[in-house]
Amino acid sequence: MASHLGGLSGAPVVRVESLVRRFGPRTVLDGLSLDIEKGEFVALLGRSGSGKSTLLRALADLDDKVSGSGRLETPDKKSVVFQDARLLPWKRVLENVVLGLDLPDAAERGRVALEEVGLSGRETAWPVELSGGEQQRVALARSLVRDPDLLLADEPFGALDALTRLRMHDLLRQLCARHQPAVLLVTHDVDEAVTLADRVLVLDNGAIAADIVIDVPRPRDHGDRRFGEIRSELLRHLGLDTKPLLPI
Amino acid sequence: MNAFSTTASSTIPYASDERGLIPPAVQTRKTGARRRLALGRAIPFGALIGPILLLVIWSIGSIAGVIDPRTLPAPWSVVGTAVDLIAEGKLQEHLMTSAWRAAQGLVFGILIGTILALISGLSRLGEAIIDGPVQIKRAIPTLALIPLLMLWFGIGEGMKVTTIALAVLIPIYIQTHSSLRSIDSRYVELAQTLRMGYGEFIRQVILPGALPGFFLGLRFAVTYAWLSLVVVEQVNATSGIGYMIDLARNYGQTDVVIVGLVVYALLGLASDGIVRLFQERSLSWRRTLAD
Numbered sequence: 388m389a390s391h392l393g394g395l396s397g398a399p400v401v402r403v404e405s406l407v408r409r410f411g412p413r414t415v416l417d418g419l420s421l422d423i424e425k426g427e428f429v430a431l432l433g434r435s436g437s438g439k440s441t442l443l444r445a446l447a448d449l450d451d452k453v454s455g456s457g458r459l460e461t462p463d464k465k466s467v468v469f470q471d472a473r474l475l476p477w478k479r480v481l482e483n484v485v486l487g488l489d490l491p492d493a494a495e496r497g498r499v500a501l502e503e504v505g506l507s508g509r510e511t512a513w514p515v516e517l518s519g520g521e522q523q524r525v526a527l528a529r530s531l532v533r534d535p536d537l538l539l540a541d542e543p544f545g546a547l548d549a550l551t552r553l554r555m556h557d558l559l560r561q562l563c564a565r566h567q568p569a570v571l572l573v574t575h576d577v578d579e580a581v582t583l584a585d586r587v588l589v590l591d592n593g594a595i596a597a598d599i600v601i602d603v604p605r606p607r608d609h610g611d612r613r614f615g616e617i618r619s620e621l622l623r624h625l626g627l628d629t630k631p632l633l634p635i
Numbered sequence: 636m637n638a639f640s641t642t643a644s645s646t647i648p649y650a651s652d653e654r655g656l657i658p659p660a661v662q663t664r665k666t667g668a669r670r671r672l673a674l675g676r677a678i679p680f681g682a683l684i685g686p687i688l689l690l691v692i693w694s695i696g697s698i699a700g701v702i703d704p705r706t707l708p709a710p711w712s713v714v715g716t717a718v719d720l721i722a723e724g725k726l727q728e729h730l731m732t733s734a735w736r737a738a739q740g741l742v743f744g745i746l747i748g749t750i751l752a753l754i755s756g757l758s759r760l761g762e763a764i765i766d767g768p769v770q771i772k773r774a775i776p777t778l779a780l781i782p783l784l785m786l787w788f789g790i791g792e793g794m795k796v797t798t799i800a801l802a803v804l805i806p807i808y809i810q811t812h813s814s815l816r817s818i819d820s821r822y823v824e825l826a827q828t829l830r831m832g833y834g835e836f837i838r839q840v841i842l843p844g845a846l847p848g849f850f851l852g853l854r855f856a857v858t859y860a861w862l863s864l865v866v867v868e869q870v871n872a873t874s875g876i877g878y879m880i881d882l883a884r885n886y887g888q889t890d891v892v893i894v895g896l897v898v899y900a901l902l903g904l905a906s907d908g909i910v911r912l913f914q915e916r917s918l919s920w921r922r923t924l925a926d
Contacts, residue, residue: 475825476920477843529829
Protein backbone atom coordinates (compact mmCIF):
# COMPACT_ATOMS: atom_id res chain seq x y z
CA MET A 388 0.00 0.00 0.00
CA ALA A 389 1.95 2.95 -1.26
CA SER A 390 1.80 6.26 0.51
CA HIS A 391 0.89 9.43 -1.25
CA LEU A 392 3.04 9.33 -4.34
CA GLY A 393 0.42 10.04 -6.95
CA GLY A 394 3.15 10.43 -9.55
CA LEU A 395 3.58 14.09 -8.72
CA SER A 396 5.86 15.87 -6.32
CA GLY A 397 5.63 19.04 -4.23
CA ALA A 398 3.74 20.06 -1.14
CA PRO A 399 0.28 18.56 -0.79
CA VAL A 400 -2.61 20.92 -1.60
CA VAL A 401 -4.93 19.14 0.78
CA ARG A 402 -3.83 18.11 4.22
CA VAL A 403 -6.25 16.44 6.60
CA GLU A 404 -5.15 15.32 10.06
CA SER A 405 -7.16 13.44 12.67
CA LEU A 406 -10.43 14.73 11.30
CA VAL A 407 -13.44 13.88 13.45
CA ARG A 408 -17.03 14.67 12.49
CA ARG A 409 -20.05 13.73 14.55
CA PHE A 410 -23.75 13.81 13.89
CA GLY A 411 -25.30 13.51 17.32
CA PRO A 412 -24.06 10.31 18.93
CA ARG A 413 -22.76 8.91 15.62
CA THR A 414 -19.10 9.44 14.76
CA VAL A 415 -18.98 9.59 10.97
CA LEU A 416 -15.34 10.51 10.50
CA ASP A 417 -13.07 9.02 13.14
CA GLY A 418 -9.59 10.51 13.14
CA LEU A 419 -9.18 10.53 9.39
CA SER A 420 -5.90 11.70 7.84
CA LEU A 421 -5.29 12.32 4.16
CA ASP A 422 -2.96 14.23 1.86
CA ILE A 423 -3.69 15.08 -1.75
CA GLU A 424 -0.82 16.22 -3.94
CA LYS A 425 -0.96 19.02 -6.46
CA GLY A 426 -2.70 17.84 -9.60
CA GLU A 427 -3.45 14.40 -8.15
CA PHE A 428 -6.70 12.68 -9.03
CA VAL A 429 -8.03 10.82 -6.01
CA ALA A 430 -11.20 8.76 -6.01
CA LEU A 431 -12.98 8.04 -2.77
CA LEU A 432 -14.99 4.83 -2.52
CA GLY A 433 -17.08 3.61 0.34
CA ARG A 434 -20.36 2.04 1.21
CA SER A 435 -23.42 4.21 1.88
CA GLY A 436 -22.98 5.96 5.19
CA SER A 437 -19.23 5.42 5.27
CA GLY A 438 -18.63 9.15 5.53
CA LYS A 439 -17.64 9.92 1.91
CA SER A 440 -19.93 12.89 1.55
CA THR A 441 -19.14 14.11 5.06
CA LEU A 442 -15.44 14.25 4.16
CA LEU A 443 -16.17 16.03 0.91
CA ARG A 444 -18.41 18.54 2.63
CA ALA A 445 -15.73 19.16 5.26
CA LEU A 446 -13.20 19.88 2.50
CA ALA A 447 -15.72 22.15 0.76
CA ASP A 448 -16.31 24.15 3.98
CA LEU A 449 -19.96 23.14 3.91
CA ASP A 450 -20.11 21.55 7.35
CA ASP A 451 -20.16 24.53 9.68
CA LYS A 452 -23.09 23.10 11.63
CA VAL A 453 -21.38 19.76 12.25
CA SER A 454 -19.47 19.14 15.46
CA GLY A 455 -15.95 17.81 15.23
CA SER A 456 -12.25 18.40 15.50
CA GLY A 457 -9.05 17.97 13.55
CA ARG A 458 -6.80 19.89 11.21
CA LEU A 459 -7.89 20.74 7.71
CA GLU A 460 -5.83 22.57 5.10
CA THR A 461 -7.37 23.20 1.70
CA PRO A 462 -6.49 25.67 -1.04
CA ASP A 463 -8.49 28.89 -1.40
CA LYS A 464 -9.31 28.16 -5.00
CA LYS A 465 -11.54 25.14 -4.94
CA SER A 466 -14.83 24.32 -6.54
CA VAL A 467 -17.48 21.70 -6.11
CA VAL A 468 -19.46 19.64 -8.60
CA PHE A 469 -22.56 18.23 -6.95
CA GLN A 470 -24.52 15.16 -7.90
CA ASP A 471 -27.26 17.39 -9.27
CA ALA A 472 -25.97 20.02 -11.67
CA ARG A 473 -27.41 22.67 -9.36
CA LEU A 474 -27.82 25.36 -11.98
CA LEU A 475 -29.91 28.38 -11.07
CA PRO A 476 -33.01 27.94 -13.23
CA TRP A 477 -33.47 31.71 -13.60
CA LYS A 478 -30.01 32.26 -15.08
CA ARG A 479 -29.05 31.43 -18.62
CA VAL A 480 -26.29 28.90 -19.20
CA LEU A 481 -23.45 31.41 -19.55
CA GLU A 482 -24.65 33.37 -16.52
CA ASN A 483 -24.65 30.15 -14.54
CA VAL A 484 -21.08 29.39 -15.57
CA VAL A 485 -19.72 32.77 -14.49
CA LEU A 486 -21.94 33.06 -11.42
CA GLY A 487 -20.11 34.92 -8.68
CA LEU A 488 -17.01 35.28 -10.84
CA ASP A 489 -15.83 38.80 -10.29
CA LEU A 490 -13.45 39.30 -13.19
CA PRO A 491 -13.50 41.80 -16.05
CA ASP A 492 -13.22 39.04 -18.65
CA ALA A 493 -15.63 36.68 -16.90
CA ALA A 494 -17.95 36.34 -19.89
CA GLU A 495 -15.09 35.50 -22.22
CA ARG A 496 -13.72 32.90 -19.81
CA GLY A 497 -17.22 31.48 -19.48
CA ARG A 498 -17.50 31.07 -23.24
CA VAL A 499 -14.15 29.31 -23.38
CA ALA A 500 -15.19 26.98 -20.55
CA LEU A 501 -18.44 26.17 -22.33
CA GLU A 502 -16.53 25.43 -25.48
CA GLU A 503 -14.26 23.07 -23.53
CA VAL A 504 -17.23 21.05 -22.34
CA GLY A 505 -18.68 21.03 -25.85
CA LEU A 506 -21.56 23.44 -25.26
CA SER A 507 -20.63 26.30 -27.55
CA GLY A 508 -23.74 27.94 -28.89
CA ARG A 509 -25.87 27.12 -25.86
CA GLU A 510 -24.79 30.21 -23.92
CA THR A 511 -28.22 31.79 -23.88
CA ALA A 512 -30.25 28.63 -23.27
CA TRP A 513 -32.17 28.19 -20.03
CA PRO A 514 -31.08 25.27 -17.85
CA VAL A 515 -34.46 23.54 -18.26
CA GLU A 516 -33.80 23.32 -21.97
CA LEU A 517 -30.73 21.12 -21.45
CA SER A 518 -30.51 17.36 -20.93
CA GLY A 519 -29.15 15.95 -17.68
CA GLY A 520 -25.72 15.32 -19.19
CA GLU A 521 -25.58 18.82 -20.66
CA GLN A 522 -26.55 20.35 -17.35
CA GLN A 523 -23.76 18.45 -15.62
CA ARG A 524 -21.35 19.68 -18.29
CA VAL A 525 -22.40 23.24 -17.53
CA ALA A 526 -21.70 22.49 -13.85
CA LEU A 527 -18.23 21.25 -14.84
CA ALA A 528 -17.63 24.42 -16.85
CA ARG A 529 -18.79 26.47 -13.85
CA SER A 530 -16.19 24.72 -11.71
CA LEU A 531 -13.32 24.90 -14.16
CA VAL A 532 -13.79 28.54 -15.11
CA ARG A 533 -12.62 29.34 -11.58
CA ASP A 534 -9.30 27.65 -12.28
CA PRO A 535 -9.44 25.64 -9.07
CA ASP A 536 -6.46 24.07 -7.30
CA LEU A 537 -8.88 21.54 -5.88
CA LEU A 538 -11.93 20.11 -7.59
CA LEU A 539 -14.37 18.33 -5.29
CA ALA A 540 -16.91 16.14 -7.02
CA ASP A 541 -19.70 14.40 -5.10
CA GLU A 542 -20.93 11.53 -7.28
CA PRO A 543 -21.16 13.91 -10.22
CA PHE A 544 -22.25 11.25 -12.70
CA GLY A 545 -24.52 9.28 -10.40
CA ALA A 546 -27.71 10.58 -11.96
CA LEU A 547 -26.64 10.09 -15.59
CA ASP A 548 -27.33 7.14 -17.86
CA ALA A 549 -24.50 4.69 -18.53
CA LEU A 550 -23.59 5.97 -21.97
CA THR A 551 -23.54 9.62 -20.96
CA ARG A 552 -21.47 8.65 -17.94
CA LEU A 553 -18.76 7.09 -20.11
CA ARG A 554 -18.61 10.25 -22.21
CA MET A 555 -18.37 12.35 -19.08
CA HIS A 556 -15.46 10.22 -17.85
CA ASP A 557 -13.48 11.04 -20.99
CA LEU A 558 -14.39 14.69 -20.72
CA LEU A 559 -13.43 14.94 -17.06
CA ARG A 560 -10.14 13.17 -17.72
CA GLN A 561 -9.29 15.57 -20.58
CA LEU A 562 -10.24 18.63 -18.59
CA CYS A 563 -8.19 17.52 -15.59
CA ALA A 564 -5.18 16.81 -17.79
CA ARG A 565 -5.42 20.33 -19.16
CA HIS A 566 -6.20 22.27 -15.99
CA GLN A 567 -4.28 20.10 -13.52
CA PRO A 568 -6.41 20.61 -10.41
CA ALA A 569 -6.14 18.17 -7.57
CA VAL A 570 -9.37 16.16 -7.66
CA LEU A 571 -11.32 14.35 -5.00
CA LEU A 572 -14.03 12.33 -6.69
CA VAL A 573 -16.55 10.70 -4.41
CA THR A 574 -18.19 7.75 -6.11
CA HIS A 575 -19.60 4.33 -5.41
CA ASP A 576 -18.73 3.03 -8.85
CA VAL A 577 -15.53 0.98 -8.57
CA ASP A 578 -14.92 0.96 -12.33
CA GLU A 579 -15.32 4.72 -12.49
CA ALA A 580 -12.76 5.13 -9.70
CA VAL A 581 -10.21 2.79 -11.31
CA THR A 582 -10.71 4.30 -14.78
CA LEU A 583 -10.22 7.90 -13.72
CA ALA A 584 -8.06 8.14 -10.63
CA ASP A 585 -4.36 8.16 -9.87
CA ARG A 586 -5.14 6.83 -6.43
CA VAL A 587 -8.23 5.23 -4.92
CA LEU A 588 -9.17 5.43 -1.26
CA VAL A 589 -11.70 3.22 0.44
CA LEU A 590 -13.48 4.74 3.40
CA ASP A 591 -14.84 2.44 6.04
CA ASN A 592 -16.22 3.32 9.47
CA GLY A 593 -14.95 6.86 9.22
CA ALA A 594 -11.33 6.00 8.43
CA ILE A 595 -9.34 5.14 5.34
CA ALA A 596 -9.32 1.36 4.98
CA ALA A 597 -7.36 1.17 1.74
CA ASP A 598 -5.16 3.51 -0.24
CA ILE A 599 -4.24 2.09 -3.63
CA VAL A 600 -2.19 3.74 -6.36
CA ILE A 601 -3.62 2.79 -9.75
CA ASP A 602 -0.71 1.70 -11.89
CA VAL A 603 -2.73 0.68 -14.93
CA PRO A 604 -1.39 2.48 -18.02
CA ARG A 605 -3.73 4.91 -19.78
CA PRO A 606 -5.96 4.72 -21.70
CA ARG A 607 -7.33 2.20 -19.26
CA ASP A 608 -9.19 -0.82 -20.49
CA HIS A 609 -11.74 -2.52 -18.25
CA GLY A 610 -10.55 -5.85 -19.68
CA ASP A 611 -6.98 -5.27 -18.59
CA ARG A 612 -5.72 -7.93 -16.16
CA ARG A 613 -4.25 -5.41 -13.71
CA PHE A 614 -7.53 -3.44 -13.87
CA GLY A 615 -9.36 -6.56 -12.83
CA GLU A 616 -7.00 -7.26 -9.96
CA ILE A 617 -7.35 -3.76 -8.56
CA ARG A 618 -11.11 -3.95 -8.95
CA SER A 619 -11.22 -7.21 -7.00
CA GLU A 620 -9.04 -5.79 -4.28
CA LEU A 621 -11.23 -2.70 -3.97
CA LEU A 622 -14.40 -4.81 -3.91
CA ARG A 623 -12.89 -6.90 -1.14
CA HIS A 624 -12.22 -3.75 0.87
CA LEU A 625 -15.80 -2.73 0.26
CA GLY A 626 -16.93 -5.99 1.83
CA LEU A 627 -17.73 -7.84 -1.39
CA ASP A 628 -15.62 -10.97 -1.38
CA THR A 629 -15.82 -12.01 -5.00
CA LYS A 630 -13.67 -14.03 -7.24
CA PRO A 631 -11.98 -11.91 -9.91
CA LEU A 632 -14.69 -10.85 -12.32
CA LEU A 633 -14.51 -12.06 -15.86
CA PRO A 634 -13.39 -9.44 -18.33
CA ILE A 635 -16.41 -8.00 -20.10
CA MET B 636 -64.76 -3.28 -19.54
CA ASN B 637 -66.77 -0.38 -20.94
CA ALA B 638 -63.82 1.86 -21.45
CA PHE B 639 -61.98 -0.90 -23.21
CA SER B 640 -64.74 -1.80 -25.60
CA THR B 641 -65.49 1.81 -26.58
CA THR B 642 -61.89 2.59 -27.46
CA ALA B 643 -61.39 -0.72 -29.17
CA SER B 644 -64.63 -0.60 -31.23
CA SER B 645 -63.51 2.48 -33.14
CA THR B 646 -60.61 0.54 -34.62
CA ILE B 647 -62.47 -2.61 -35.73
CA PRO B 648 -60.55 -4.88 -33.37
CA TYR B 649 -62.01 -8.22 -34.41
CA ALA B 650 -61.12 -7.90 -38.07
CA SER B 651 -57.47 -7.63 -37.23
CA ASP B 652 -57.83 -10.22 -34.54
CA GLU B 653 -59.24 -12.78 -36.96
CA ARG B 654 -56.30 -12.43 -39.23
CA GLY B 655 -54.17 -12.78 -36.14
CA LEU B 656 -51.91 -9.98 -37.28
CA ILE B 657 -52.44 -7.26 -34.74
CA PRO B 658 -53.83 -7.98 -31.30
CA PRO B 659 -56.58 -5.56 -30.24
CA ALA B 660 -54.53 -4.34 -27.28
CA VAL B 661 -52.03 -2.75 -29.64
CA GLN B 662 -54.82 -1.01 -31.51
CA THR B 663 -56.28 0.31 -28.30
CA ARG B 664 -52.94 1.80 -27.37
CA LYS B 665 -52.64 3.36 -30.77
CA THR B 666 -55.91 5.26 -30.46
CA GLY B 667 -54.99 6.32 -26.93
CA ALA B 668 -51.52 7.48 -27.89
CA ARG B 669 -52.57 11.11 -28.30
CA ARG B 670 -53.77 11.22 -24.73
CA ARG B 671 -51.11 13.02 -22.74
CA LEU B 672 -51.11 14.34 -19.22
CA ALA B 673 -50.64 17.92 -20.37
CA LEU B 674 -53.71 19.95 -21.32
CA GLY B 675 -53.20 19.95 -25.07
CA ARG B 676 -53.35 22.87 -27.42
CA ALA B 677 -55.01 26.10 -26.25
CA ILE B 678 -58.30 27.11 -27.89
CA PRO B 679 -57.81 30.39 -29.78
CA PHE B 680 -59.45 33.24 -27.83
CA GLY B 681 -60.79 30.60 -25.46
CA ALA B 682 -61.02 33.10 -22.60
CA LEU B 683 -63.69 35.06 -24.52
CA ILE B 684 -66.09 32.17 -25.09
CA GLY B 685 -67.65 32.20 -21.61
CA PRO B 686 -68.26 35.99 -21.40
CA ILE B 687 -69.69 36.08 -24.95
CA LEU B 688 -72.05 33.26 -24.07
CA LEU B 689 -73.26 35.21 -21.04
CA LEU B 690 -73.79 38.30 -23.20
CA VAL B 691 -75.81 36.28 -25.70
CA ILE B 692 -78.04 34.85 -22.97
CA TRP B 693 -78.50 38.34 -21.51
CA SER B 694 -79.45 39.78 -24.94
CA ILE B 695 -81.90 36.99 -25.73
CA GLY B 696 -83.45 37.35 -22.28
CA SER B 697 -83.91 41.09 -22.81
CA ILE B 698 -85.46 40.71 -26.28
CA ALA B 699 -87.78 37.95 -25.14
CA GLY B 700 -88.88 40.07 -22.20
CA VAL B 701 -87.83 37.39 -19.71
CA ILE B 702 -85.54 39.91 -17.94
CA ASP B 703 -87.32 42.94 -16.45
CA PRO B 704 -85.40 46.10 -17.51
CA ARG B 705 -85.72 47.43 -13.94
CA THR B 706 -83.82 44.40 -12.73
CA LEU B 707 -81.32 44.28 -15.55
CA PRO B 708 -81.53 46.68 -18.52
CA ALA B 709 -80.71 45.30 -21.97
CA PRO B 710 -77.02 45.35 -23.03
CA TRP B 711 -77.64 48.03 -25.63
CA SER B 712 -79.35 50.39 -23.16
CA VAL B 713 -76.36 49.95 -20.82
CA VAL B 714 -74.09 50.80 -23.74
CA GLY B 715 -76.29 53.83 -24.48
CA THR B 716 -76.01 55.01 -20.88
CA ALA B 717 -72.24 54.54 -21.00
CA VAL B 718 -72.05 56.62 -24.19
CA ASP B 719 -74.12 59.35 -22.53
CA LEU B 720 -71.95 59.33 -19.42
CA ILE B 721 -68.83 59.59 -21.54
CA ALA B 722 -70.31 62.41 -23.60
CA GLU B 723 -71.07 64.32 -20.38
CA GLY B 724 -67.52 63.63 -19.24
CA LYS B 725 -68.71 62.11 -15.98
CA LEU B 726 -67.46 58.57 -16.54
CA GLN B 727 -63.90 59.66 -17.37
CA GLU B 728 -63.80 61.92 -14.34
CA HIS B 729 -64.96 59.21 -11.94
CA LEU B 730 -62.70 56.67 -13.61
CA MET B 731 -59.62 58.84 -13.26
CA THR B 732 -60.35 59.51 -9.60
CA SER B 733 -60.80 55.80 -8.89
CA ALA B 734 -57.77 54.70 -10.88
CA TRP B 735 -55.57 57.30 -9.21
CA ARG B 736 -56.69 56.15 -5.74
CA ALA B 737 -56.08 52.51 -6.60
CA ALA B 738 -52.70 53.27 -8.15
CA GLN B 739 -51.51 55.23 -5.12
CA GLY B 740 -52.71 52.55 -2.73
CA LEU B 741 -51.08 49.85 -4.85
CA VAL B 742 -47.74 51.61 -5.10
CA PHE B 743 -47.53 52.30 -1.37
CA GLY B 744 -48.81 48.84 -0.47
CA ILE B 745 -46.42 47.05 -2.82
CA LEU B 746 -43.46 49.09 -1.63
CA ILE B 747 -44.20 48.65 2.05
CA GLY B 748 -45.13 44.98 1.67
CA THR B 749 -41.99 44.18 -0.29
CA ILE B 750 -39.70 46.05 2.09
CA LEU B 751 -41.27 44.38 5.13
CA ALA B 752 -41.01 40.97 3.44
CA LEU B 753 -37.34 41.52 2.65
CA ILE B 754 -36.47 42.64 6.18
CA SER B 755 -38.44 39.82 7.72
CA GLY B 756 -37.38 37.22 5.18
CA LEU B 757 -33.67 37.92 5.29
CA SER B 758 -33.05 38.30 9.00
CA ARG B 759 -34.18 36.51 12.14
CA LEU B 760 -34.42 39.76 14.08
CA GLY B 761 -36.45 41.35 11.31
CA GLU B 762 -38.82 38.42 11.36
CA ALA B 763 -39.17 38.60 15.13
CA ILE B 764 -40.12 42.26 14.94
CA ILE B 765 -42.20 42.39 11.77
CA ASP B 766 -43.88 39.07 11.22
CA GLY B 767 -46.08 39.15 14.34
CA PRO B 768 -47.66 42.56 13.69
CA VAL B 769 -48.24 41.70 10.03
CA GLN B 770 -49.95 38.44 10.98
CA ILE B 771 -52.16 40.35 13.46
CA LYS B 772 -52.98 42.89 10.78
CA ARG B 773 -53.77 40.01 8.45
CA ALA B 774 -56.22 38.57 10.97
CA ILE B 775 -58.18 41.84 11.07
CA PRO B 776 -60.11 42.39 7.85
CA THR B 777 -58.93 45.67 6.35
CA LEU B 778 -62.49 46.85 5.94
CA ALA B 779 -63.01 46.56 9.69
CA LEU B 780 -60.27 49.15 10.10
CA ILE B 781 -62.17 51.80 8.16
CA PRO B 782 -63.86 53.38 11.23
CA LEU B 783 -60.49 53.74 12.94
CA LEU B 784 -58.83 55.06 9.80
CA MET B 785 -61.64 57.61 9.43
CA LEU B 786 -60.99 58.84 12.97
CA TRP B 787 -57.27 59.10 12.22
CA PHE B 788 -57.21 60.42 8.68
CA GLY B 789 -60.65 61.96 8.26
CA ILE B 790 -62.72 61.07 5.22
CA GLY B 791 -60.37 62.48 2.58
CA GLU B 792 -58.04 60.83 0.10
CA GLY B 793 -55.50 59.92 2.80
CA MET B 794 -57.90 57.52 4.45
CA LYS B 795 -58.83 55.89 1.14
CA VAL B 796 -55.26 55.40 -0.04
CA THR B 797 -54.22 54.09 3.37
CA THR B 798 -57.04 51.55 3.41
CA ILE B 799 -56.07 50.28 -0.04
CA ALA B 800 -52.36 50.17 0.81
CA LEU B 801 -53.07 48.22 3.99
CA ALA B 802 -55.07 45.66 2.05
CA VAL B 803 -52.42 45.39 -0.66
CA LEU B 804 -49.37 44.93 1.53
CA ILE B 805 -50.66 41.73 3.12
CA PRO B 806 -50.60 39.40 0.07
CA ILE B 807 -47.37 41.00 -1.15
CA TYR B 808 -45.78 40.41 2.24
CA ILE B 809 -47.09 36.88 2.75
CA GLN B 810 -46.16 35.55 -0.69
CA THR B 811 -42.80 37.28 -0.96
CA HIS B 812 -41.79 36.31 2.56
CA SER B 813 -42.74 32.68 2.13
CA SER B 814 -40.92 32.35 -1.19
CA LEU B 815 -37.83 34.04 0.25
CA ARG B 816 -37.83 31.49 3.02
CA SER B 817 -38.44 28.52 0.77
CA ILE B 818 -35.42 29.08 -1.50
CA ASP B 819 -33.79 25.69 -1.91
CA SER B 820 -30.95 25.25 0.58
CA ARG B 821 -28.96 23.59 -2.19
CA TYR B 822 -28.65 26.98 -3.86
CA VAL B 823 -27.41 28.45 -0.61
CA GLU B 824 -24.70 25.77 -0.55
CA LEU B 825 -23.85 26.51 -4.16
CA ALA B 826 -23.49 30.22 -3.43
CA GLN B 827 -21.23 29.33 -0.52
CA THR B 828 -18.96 27.14 -2.64
CA LEU B 829 -18.84 29.83 -5.33
CA ARG B 830 -17.76 32.27 -2.61
CA MET B 831 -20.44 34.78 -3.39
CA GLY B 832 -20.63 37.88 -1.24
CA TYR B 833 -23.82 38.52 0.71
CA GLY B 834 -24.98 41.28 -1.60
CA GLU B 835 -24.41 39.19 -4.67
CA PHE B 836 -26.11 36.18 -3.09
CA ILE B 837 -29.20 38.31 -2.43
CA ARG B 838 -29.17 39.77 -5.94
CA GLN B 839 -28.43 36.62 -7.93
CA VAL B 840 -30.05 33.88 -5.89
CA ILE B 841 -32.55 35.12 -3.32
CA LEU B 842 -34.36 37.87 -5.20
CA PRO B 843 -34.82 36.05 -8.52
CA GLY B 844 -35.81 32.95 -6.58
CA ALA B 845 -38.47 34.90 -4.69
CA LEU B 846 -39.86 36.55 -7.81
CA PRO B 847 -42.54 33.92 -8.54
CA GLY B 848 -43.91 34.42 -5.02
CA PHE B 849 -43.85 38.18 -5.41
CA PHE B 850 -45.85 37.98 -8.62
CA LEU B 851 -48.40 35.68 -7.07
CA GLY B 852 -48.75 38.22 -4.27
CA LEU B 853 -49.03 41.00 -6.82
CA ARG B 854 -51.98 39.36 -8.55
CA PHE B 855 -53.80 39.06 -5.24
CA ALA B 856 -52.76 42.60 -4.39
CA VAL B 857 -54.34 44.06 -7.52
CA THR B 858 -57.61 42.29 -6.77
CA TYR B 859 -57.53 43.49 -3.15
CA ALA B 860 -56.86 47.03 -4.31
CA TRP B 861 -60.05 47.15 -6.42
CA LEU B 862 -62.01 45.45 -3.67
CA SER B 863 -60.96 48.03 -1.08
CA LEU B 864 -61.54 50.82 -3.56
CA VAL B 865 -65.16 49.79 -4.01
CA VAL B 866 -65.75 49.82 -0.28
CA VAL B 867 -64.04 53.12 0.51
CA GLU B 868 -65.82 54.80 -2.37
CA GLN B 869 -69.22 53.62 -1.24
CA VAL B 870 -68.67 54.36 2.45
CA ASN B 871 -68.05 58.04 1.90
CA ALA B 872 -66.90 59.77 -1.22
CA THR B 873 -67.96 62.56 -3.54
CA SER B 874 -66.29 61.18 -6.64
CA GLY B 875 -65.14 57.91 -8.17
CA ILE B 876 -66.83 54.94 -9.78
CA GLY B 877 -68.05 53.67 -6.42
CA TYR B 878 -69.66 57.02 -5.67
CA MET B 879 -71.31 57.02 -9.11
CA ILE B 880 -72.76 53.56 -8.43
CA ASP B 881 -73.97 54.54 -4.97
CA LEU B 882 -75.65 57.67 -6.29
CA ALA B 883 -77.32 55.71 -9.10
CA ARG B 884 -78.66 53.23 -6.53
CA ASN B 885 -80.36 56.13 -4.72
CA TYR B 886 -82.13 57.14 -7.93
CA GLY B 887 -82.86 53.58 -9.04
CA GLN B 888 -80.71 53.91 -12.19
CA THR B 889 -79.87 50.26 -12.71
CA ASP B 890 -78.19 51.00 -16.05
CA VAL B 891 -75.68 53.37 -14.43
CA VAL B 892 -74.97 50.75 -11.75
CA ILE B 893 -74.27 48.20 -14.47
CA VAL B 894 -71.97 50.63 -16.30
CA GLY B 895 -70.01 51.11 -13.07
CA LEU B 896 -69.73 47.36 -12.55
CA VAL B 897 -68.56 46.82 -16.12
CA VAL B 898 -65.91 49.50 -15.60
CA TYR B 899 -64.77 47.74 -12.42
CA ALA B 900 -64.59 44.45 -14.28
CA LEU B 901 -62.58 45.99 -17.12
CA LEU B 902 -60.20 47.64 -14.66
CA GLY B 903 -59.71 44.40 -12.79
CA LEU B 904 -59.13 42.36 -15.94
CA ALA B 905 -56.81 44.93 -17.47
CA SER B 906 -54.67 45.22 -14.36
CA ASP B 907 -54.49 41.45 -13.92
CA GLY B 908 -53.49 41.18 -17.59
CA ILE B 909 -50.71 43.71 -17.09
CA VAL B 910 -49.40 41.83 -14.05
CA ARG B 911 -49.49 38.56 -15.98
CA LEU B 912 -47.61 40.11 -18.85
CA PHE B 913 -44.86 41.26 -16.47
CA GLN B 914 -44.91 37.86 -14.84
CA GLU B 915 -44.43 36.01 -18.12
CA ARG B 916 -41.64 38.35 -19.15
CA SER B 917 -39.80 37.96 -15.86
CA LEU B 918 -40.36 34.26 -15.35
CA SER B 919 -39.68 33.04 -18.88
CA TRP B 920 -37.23 30.48 -17.45
CA ARG B 921 -40.07 28.43 -16.05
CA ARG B 922 -41.77 25.55 -17.75
CA THR B 923 -45.29 24.97 -16.57
CA LEU B 924 -48.25 22.81 -17.42
CA ALA B 925 -49.57 25.50 -19.74
CA ASP B 926 -46.53 25.40 -22.05
